Amino acid sequence: MPELPEVETIVRDLAGLLPGARIGAVEVLRPDLIDGDEPDAFAARLKGRTVRDVARRAKNIVVGLGGERLIVNLGMTGRLLMAKAGDEDPSHLGVRLSLSNKRELRYHDVRRFGRLWVVGEEAWRSFDGGLGVEPLSDEFTPDWLHASAGRSRVPIKTWLMDQGRVVGVGNIYASEALFRAGVDPRRPANTLSASEATRVVQGVRQVLTDAIEFRGTTFLDYRDASGERGGFAERLKVYDRGGEPCPVCGTPLERLVQAGRSTFFCGSCQR
Ligand SMILES: [Zn+2]
Structure with a gap:
């Protein structure tokens, strides 16, 4: 199961690649991976938005979209991969976000314990507030x-x-x-x-x-x-x-x- 260093590695990589990219089509191939919204509503909340930043909170990847945030938890076997549009799909592809720069952000997950969901400002604050101290922050003394x-x-x-x-x-x-x-x-x-x-x-x-x-x-x-x-x-x-x-x-x-x-x-x- 990915822990903090694994999620932080992915976040740092994506933080160099995603900001500025605009989300086009959103394809949900495995609806059970989506929390909170029906797959159509999940897709609608993401489509047309531009990625502002990518951060980590606990073991979650947090993609900032200006007002909304896409949260990805990799569960046991989840992978979040950057790919070129048209590259062969990985097996167990669950969600595909087409991006403006002819790239795709792909989530795939063999065992499907991972989750993706979108939160607004208030839901984010409640989620963030329910999590413990970040061990690399100044609070962990x-x-x-x-x-x-x-x-x-x-x-x-x-x-x-x-x-x-x-x-x-x-x-x-x-x-x-x-x-x-x-x-x-x-x-x-x-x-x-x-x-x-x-x-x-x-x-x-x-x-x-x-x-x-x-x-x-x-x-x-x-x-x-x-x-x-x-x-x-x-x-x-x-x-x-x-x-x-x-x-x-x-x-x-x-x-x-x-x-x-x-x-x-x-x-x-x-x-
Ligand atoms: Zn010893």
């Missing part, structure tokens, strides 16, 4: 994390993955961040000291920044806006490496299941 985590007994790894608290940190980067922080993922959130909270904030910021630099992590499905794989998978230190030696101390890395998701950690380095 050690003081904030220490105070918020102090009110919860949930294991810190599960706590970090709650999108109502911190957005964009999923299963891969939560494991990686806690390894960098030297904090055991099973620790109840409210047992973290101020200095551990500082290390968790630094670990989260560092792993997300590094992953963006390498254009995200691809195991199977994630592709950037040009269809290329991310380069960060081989740089993961613990995720999916159960039984391999810890890159710091050599102890075999452990795997356990928390809230139904695999966690990887070093029982020696992480306390």
Whole structure:
């Protein structure tokens, strides 16, 4: 599932390509991908609009259209790709936006857990307000994390993955961040000291920044806006490496299941 670095990579690519393009025909081939509006109404809200900007909020791609916004959530296997008009369609094409510059923005999704929807100003504010803190923003500070985590007994790894608290940190980067922080993922959130909270904030910021630099992590499905794989998978230190030696101390890395998701950690380095 794409997490913050993967979505940020796509957003940065599209931010260099989409602004100024005018949306022409909108073709919905898979109506179940559209939320909020019937497919015809969805298409009508987009047609004729000019893209102003492309941004990210949590794991969502937000295409600003002046008053309205198109929001794309990639779900598990969604891809949002720029293509030339007339290029062969990918399999599992769900939505096609024809653009004024003989290009197309195509959404395709094998498993169809992704969603596209259009919001006006008020719906946007309500959506934005329901999401947690952006981990690369100035709001994500050690003081904030220490105070918020102090009110919860949930294991810190599960706590970090709650999108109502911190957005964009999923299963891969939560494991990686806690390894960098030297904090055991099973620790109840409210047992973290101020200095551990500082290390968790630094670990989260560092792993997300590094992953963006390498254009995200691809195991199977994630592709950037040009269809290329991310380069960060081989740089993961613990995720999916159960039984391999810890890159710091050599102890075999452990795997356990928390809230139904695999966690990887070093029982020696992480306390
Ligand atoms: Zn270790």
